[in-house]
Amino acid sequence: MTVPAQHPASGPNDAVSLFAQCFHALADNVERVVKGKRPTVELALTCLFAEGHLLVEDVPGTGKTTLARCLAASLEAEFARVQFTPDLLPSDITGVTVYRQNTGTFDFLPGPVFANVVLGDEINRASPKTQSAMLEVMEERRVTADGRTHPVPRPFMVLATQNSVDMGGTYPLPEAQLDRFLMRVTVGYPDHASEVAVLNGSAAGATPESLSTIASAHHIAEFIQVAQQIQVAEQLYDYIVRITAATRELPDVRLGASPRGSVALARAVRVRAASQGRPYALPEDVKALAEPVLAHRLILTPEAELSGRTGADVVAQVLATVPVPHAGGARV
Structure with missing residues (x-):
């Protein structure tokens, strides 16, 4: 199945309907291999259409890398994989300028980051130096080498993984760098039925390479524009800002969500609304995405961490206390 591109003459509702078709066709395709993880798959797709980046954190063997490979296999787009190791250099990611002796010129050889x-x-x-090079490209969407700027292709998404165990010899991402990711999610262990389905799928040859292509990079770029046109009422903007501001005022939080968190949440909310076939956002979109968008941006006090509090707990507390605007007022 291939999702058709939006026709230029289509109305806004037609465009949103096509967006929802594409979104769910991609999710269905990924779920042929990644079983029982529909919410995580949809969050990954939300990051893609919001032009954000995703950090997947969990124990080994839960399908973090498989999720990324399935997403890439579902797109007719450039895909690159970087296996991070302690000896990896920034130029191994961004690229390097080389001298061509036969022509007497310096040419830039792009690294794996120049992919969709x-x-x-x-x-x-x-190392932190290499992490910083990667995160710089994520934020600026370009590489500067020898005074020349080289933009990365659009759409552009980084899907990074890290294990929550076996931390020996690792360099945990600083909180300021975690803020560059639109969302952080965990995959988690599948339930019994889903794990059985994984075994059956493996036996039948269900692999990322066996997935069909659903949409091209050009389609994704068009649908990104559709998502950006989703209407968000002033009451909903106010609700988003109240939520992020509330994270800065709790005694358990040493550093709350920044305005970048508010912007990220608004971008993700538009995509979720479009995936539901709506040309307008609702408070339920905000409540569904607040935790994966904001929790990793919070720095808790040492006392809160010792008591077992997490960023997700703080976001849940905020959502329970900040008044929700009337649903009718969220529609423009």
């Missing part, structure tokens, strides 16, 4: 979907496997195993 970049998998950064075990990003916490690279």
Whole structure:
């Protein structure tokens, strides 16, 4: 199945309907291999259409890398994988300028970051210098080498993974760098039925390479524009800002979500609304995405961490206390 591109003459509702078709066709395709993880798959797709980056953190063997490979296989787009190791250099990611003796010129050889979907496997195993080079490209979407700027292709998404165990010899991402990721999610162990389905799928040859292509990079770029046109009422903007501001005022939080968190949440909310076939956003979109968008941006006090509090707990507390605007007022 291939999703058709939006026709230029289509109305806004037709465009949103096509967006929803594409979104769910991609999710269905990925789920042929990644079983029982529909919410995580949809969050990854939300990052893609919001032009954000995703950090997947979990124990080994839960399908973090498989998720990225399935997403890339579903797209007719450039895919690159970087296996992060302690000896990886920044130029191994961004590229290098070489001298051509036969022509007497210096040419830039682009690195793996010049792709539409970049998998950064075990990003916490690279040195801080290499991590910074990767995160700089994520934020600026360009590489500067020898005074020349080289933009990365659009759409552009980095899907980074890191293990939450086996931390020996790793360099955990600083909180300021975690803020560059639109979302952080965990995959988690599948339930019994889903794990059985994984075994059956493996026996039947269900692999990322066996997946069909659903959409091209050109389609994704068009649908990104559709998502950006989703209407968000002033009441909903106010709700988003109240949520992020509330994270800065709790005694358990040493550093709350920045305005970048508010912007990221608004971008993700538009995509979720479009994936539901709606040309407008609702408070339920905000509540569904607040935790994966904001939790990793919070720095808790040492006392809160010792008591077992997490960023997700703080976001849940905020959502329970900040008044929700009337659903009718969220529609423009």
